[in-house]
Amino acid sequence: MPASSPGSWPALRVTYHVTASNQPDLDARVESLLLEQTVELPRSALRDEFVLENIVGRLVSTKTIADEKHAVVLDFPISATANDPAQFLNVLFGNSSIQEHIALVDFKLPAPEKWPQRELALPGPQFGAAGLRQITGIHDRALTSTALKPIGLTTERLALLCGLFASAGIDIIKDDHGLANQSFHPFTERVRACQRAVRDANRASGRQSIYVPNLIGTPSAVLEQLKFAQDEGVCAVMIAPMLLGLPFMAEIVANHALVPIIAHPSFGGATRIAPELLYGKLFPLYGADATIFANFGGRFSYSRETCRKLADALTQPADPGLISTLPVPAGGIKYQNVADVFAFYGTDVILLMGGGLYEAGDDSALYARAVEFVRHVAEFKA
Amino acid sequence: MPASSPGSWPALRVTYHVTASNQPDLDARVESLLLEQTVELPRSALRDEFVLENIVGRLVSTKTIADEKHAVVLDFPISATANDPAQFLNVLFGNSSIQEHIALVDFKLPAPEKWPQRELALPGPQFGAAGLRQITGIHDRALTSTALKPIGLTTERLALLCGLFASAGIDIIKDDHGLANQSFHPFTERVRACQRAVRDANRASGRQSIYVPNLIGTPSAVLEQLKFAQDEGVCAVMIAPMLLGLPFMAEIVANHALVPIIAHPSFGGATRIAPELLYGKLFPLYGADATIFANFGGRFSYSRETCRKLADALTQPADPGLISTLPVPAGGIKYQNVADVFAFYGTDVILLMGGGLYEAGDDSALYARAVEFVRHVAEFKA
Secondary structure, X not given: OOOOOOOOOOEEEEEEEEEOOXXXXXXXXXXHHXXXXXXXXXXXXXXXXXXXXXXXXXXXXXXXXXXXXXXXXXEEEXXXXXXXXXXXXXXXXXXXXXXOOEEEEEEEOOOHHHOOOHHHHOOOXXXXXXXXXXXHOXXXXXXXXXXXXXXXXXXXXXXXXXHXXXXXXXXXXXXXXXXXXXXXXXXXXXXXXXXXXHHHHHHHHOOOOEEEOEOOOOHHHHHHHHHHHHXXXXXXXXXXXXXXXXXXXXXXXXXXXXXXXXXXXXXXXXXXXXXXXXXXXXXXXXXXXXXXXXXXXXXXXOOHHHHHHHHHHHHXXXXXXXXXXXXXXXXXXXXXXXXXXXXXXXXXXXXXXXXXXHOOOOXXXXXXXHHHHHHXXXXXXX | OOOOOOOOOOEEEEEEEXXXXXHHHHHHHHHHXXXXXXXXXXXXXXXXXXXXXXXXXEEEEEEEEEOOEEEEEEEEEHHHHOOOHHHHHHHHHOHHHHOOOEEEEEEEOOOHHHOOOXXXXXXXXXXXXXXXXXXXXXXXXXXXEEEEOOOOOOHHHHHHHHHHHHHHOXXXXXXXXXXXXXXOOOHHHHHHHXXXXXXXXXXXXXXXXXEEOEOOOOHHHHHHHHHHHHHOOOOOEEEOHHHHOHHHHHHHHHHHOOOOEEEOOOOOOHHHEOHHHHHHHHHHXXXXXXXXXXXXXXXXXXXXXXXXXXXXXXXOOOOOOOOOOEEEEEOOOOHHHHHHHHHHHOOOOEEEOOHHHHOOOOHHHHHHHHHHHHHHHHOOEO
């Protein structure tokens, strides 16, 4: 596949590693990536000139880097990100994250002058290395750090450890990432006690050790924790961005934090959750009334067995406290395989067809196909 | 390794698939999992009776399911979750998600009567399949659905498509997950126009098609979008929980949403992001001043090469707008390898030692080791 002509727009330049065993296979996967990240429609369904020129990604280069492995560089228009921290992730690695043959390896933002609204999406570190060195007063060596643990000690014990470490001269004493608002050591009680311990130790030593509480919970809980900690005089906080959501981190940094943020990697490998568990069980437990997931046989890689388990988990929740969530198999469903979908899932589903409709043609063809889709689905009674 | 005696506490029972080539290897990985999810300390560093009895996980069973692959069932005390949606994920698959030989495959909550505070963490679907059927008025067949797309059309065009699909009889017309607050089709304008289109079509047809806007952004933006959409009369909304954070979803469901939630799988495979990109580049862009990551040679699986790239990305950000973020290599750093860590990263780092200190013994031994750690680090000048 030849590289396309570069867009006239400021671009987010992304490098993916794509597994493909031959050239046609690679071409197809590159074309699919180009479309998946923004328009999510087959190219044949794209009729709008503006969209074709300004929204669809462009191929920059492909390079074979190992047997069946290719580095693929694509440009996407930064305007597609809406200058938003969540939509930025969608353009970078939204649906394609679910495709097993694709890994995200690098990206490059447009030059700052070409993306003046960038800080709306990506605030960047506000204190950074220099800020943390200034706060701790350490400029000529590495900073030392340890964690208060384990969960389950008393608040008094954690505060004693905090004072002990500060007296020993450790610069950054952080909560373990598993210290939440457990009854053993409630957040406010713990933060107050540990902050006092570190302050007392600093007064005796003349050093500037800091206590770093772990903020964890829903956004409203985390913002309350942040406010409390800042009011108590803490000089930095820790959060796990993959647990709390990267967009929430951006908002904390941009609008709420007056102190540096230490990021924890917890939940950073979340993909190694079995799909039937993530979509079939966790999404409902967190409150989903319907769950969209990649159907077998489409452009994603789930097996029939995975989809069976996933759908069963949604419709027959093992958990006695849970009502049934509607499965929404999706991703490449066509008119022709509607019957297969029902044979597999039954009719207690939402049948989501996107590209399969849009491919029909102009608006009257699209309308006709939608009517036909509805009529066809109605043939399959519950 | 024999199964431990069951705890007297209500348990979160979790099944992992663990790769291990022989029994000692499996035993070591099971022991590591038991400790990683709650106490995150070597067993030798656990001295508190309450913690040993009530916080450390218990082995329920192991079963070999394929060559070198084992199903391992563990119990963790539900009290460790703090009845919090974020900390629940930590106990389930926090740090262990980063270990390549472990996959999370299933879990079972305690019986409702043994965990009465469960809804604080996990609200579950509020409307579910029955609610979505009631809202759309469809009880005897599958629900039909399509998406408004692509990004980049005008609001008028999206609303026209919405009306077209509703007239054709499609039940659920949702935004594409990439429709954010882009300038082409601002959220409020789009929701108002599409909601009007579907209402007009329903009036003509007598049906109950619904328009489902995509909520995306930081928590404050999403809550504003939700309020606006509900005020406009929308009957369901879509969010991507892995983009926005599962804990935020729980809060939306528990405290804010008056309508059903349709969950989208975007960003659900986020682990296939190269670690140097996720921790080295994305975390800083979203505002991290220091980033903790798994050091090479410890209990996680990153290579020296990965750690080199990751640290370089933090300390020498390619991006001109970004200040330097402090690297925090962690996970199994001991006194003995402090020199190696500096030889590799230099001294512009935070040196985080947890278990390596706690293993020392009682409080006076712990204090002595902490002092020695601080002294040792200070030998390596910047």
